[in-house]
Amino acid sequence: MFFPISNTHINPIYLAVVGFIIGILGGFFGVGGSFIAGPALRLMGVDWNYAVGTDLAHIVGKSIVAAKQHRALGNVDLKLGFFMAFGTIGGAECGAQLIQALKRAGNVNTVVSYVAIVVYFGIAVFMLWESRKTLRSGRGRSQSGLVKGAESKKDRSAFSPVTRNIQRLKIWPMITLPTSGIRISLWTILLVAFVGGVFSGFLGGGAGYIRMPSMVYVLGIPTHLAVGTDLFEIVISASYGTISHAIKGNVDILIALVMHTGAVIGAQIGVVATQYFAGPKIRLAFVPLPLIGAAIVIYTLMTGHKL
Amino acid sequence: MKKDTAKSLRAFAIELAVYSVLVICYFFLVLNLLGEWLYHLEAQHRYIYAGVALLLIAGQAVVLDTVTTLLFRFLRGRWK
Numbered sequence: 346m347f348f349p350i351s352n353t354h355i356n357p358i359y360l361a362v363v364g365f366i367i368g369i370l371g372g373f374f375g376v377g378g379s380f381i382a383g384p385a386l387r388l389m390g391v392d393w394n395y396a397v398g399t400d401l402a403h404i405v406g407k408s409i410v411a412a413k414q415h416r417a418l419g420n421v422d423l424k425l426g427f428f429m430a431f432g433t434i435g436g437a438e439c440g441a442q443l444i445q446a447l448k449r450a451g452n453v454n455t456v457v458s459y460v461a462i463v464v465y466f467g468i469a470v471f472m473l474w475e476s477r478k479t480l481r482s483g484r485g486r487s488q489s490g491l492v493k494g495a496e497s498k499k500d501r502s503a504f505s506p507v508t509r510n511i512q513r514l515k516i517w518p519m520i521t522l523p524t525s526g527i528r529i530s531l532w533t534i535l536l537v538a539f540v541g542g543v544f545s546g547f548l549g550g551g552a553g554y555i556r557m558p559s560m561v562y563v564l565g566i567p568t569h570l571a572v573g574t575d576l577f578e579i580v581i582s583a584s585y586g587t588i589s590h591a592i593k594g595n596v597d598i599l600i601a602l603v604m605h606t607g608a609v610i611g612a613q614i615g616v617v618a619t620q621y622f623a624g625p626k627i628r629l630a631f632v633p634l635p636l637i638g639a640a641i642v643i644y645t646l647m648t649g650h651k652l
Numbered sequence: 653m654k655k656d657t658a659k660s661l662r663a664f665a666i667e668l669a670v671y672s673v674l675v676i677c678y679f680f681l682v683l684n685l686l687g688e689w690l691y692h693l694e695a696q697h698r699y700i701y702a703g704v705a706l707l708l709i710a711g712q713a714v715v716l717d718t719v720t721t722l723l724f725r726f727l728r729g730r731w732k
Contacts, residue, residue, distance in 0.1 A: 349687060599683055602683065
């Protein structure tokens with residue numbers, strides 16, 4: 346099938362299957378799946394700037410479906426999601442401007458590839474260390490098996506002493522989040538969201554691979570709530586990102602629409618699956634995802650193939 | 653319990669098959685018709701294209717979510 350906007354030929358079944366896989370990951374981990382979608386689009390010869398913008402558009406659709414399902418399971422903190430959306434939008438605009446500057450300089454593919462590798466590896470190594478330590482220490486004992494229902498949302502982490510110190514920072518205004526069960530400075534929320542937004546605009550996707558771990562480790566949100574709230578927040582911020590990238594000529598909406606047909610089914614499966622796993626196990630299962638993304642980008646750089 | 657799981661899996665497999673047929677029709681009918689128009693819109697009116705793109709993806713999300721939910725409900729009802 347020919348996609349005239351990005352001037353590429355891609356099999357629509359391939360796009361739907363990629364969307365399906367990303368949908369499962371998105372529903373289960375609360376991520377946009379850009380570490381898979383970006384390289385998957387590049388594999389078909391789509392330029393990085395189109396891969397970034399188109400992926401954002403596809404994420405809007407997928408996150409609407411997944412967030413709706415998570416809301417029904419009580420996994421969404423709406424108040425936190427709205428606050429985070431402001432920080433993310435600011436960050437996403439900075440990231441998008443960086444992409445534009447790199448496009449003008451003519452080295453967008455190289456820079457984005459190197460940044461992606463460093464970020465993906467950093468997240469994977471940190472989450473592997475933390476989740477294994479939590480599971481080994483026995484802190485996650487009560488949630489280590491298959492669990493279902495509200496109890497599974499209570500979460501513990503080996504990183505929680507640092508998280509508690511962050512929550513103790515009394516910088517006005519302090520925000521109470523009853524759904525998540527925490528009280529924290531608004532600036533901490535905005536900073537976490539801003540950093541996620543920069544990566545969202547720069548590397549594409551909803552940057553859930555940054556934001557979901559940040560919400561757990563920095564803000565102290567239980568993993569299940571972090572997944573659902575992240576998806577809700579992604580709907581708002583990715584919508585903004587889609588408009589911003591579309592105006593700059595980086596979105597092929599036809600590709601996004603085709604990918605999304607597979608993502609709808611995948612997202613529903615992913616959301617249901619979260620009910621059966623505890624927080625540390627979800628975080629441990631998360632580890633291979635950014636590594637897969639990094640491996641694909643490294644392969645591209647080493648072989649010089651269109652990836 | 654196992655019977656319920658088997659029923660759910662069977663309903664899901666049928667849902668997936670029906671959904672696949674609908675999606676293939678969608679590829680060939682809607683996207684082929686929209687393609688040319690969106691291409692020109694993207695080239696000539698970027699701001700309108702941005703708004704239309706967001707509306708299309710959000711609208712598709714709502715429609716497909718409703719279709720899959722109804723399909724699943726209908727098939728589960730039939731297999732009960």
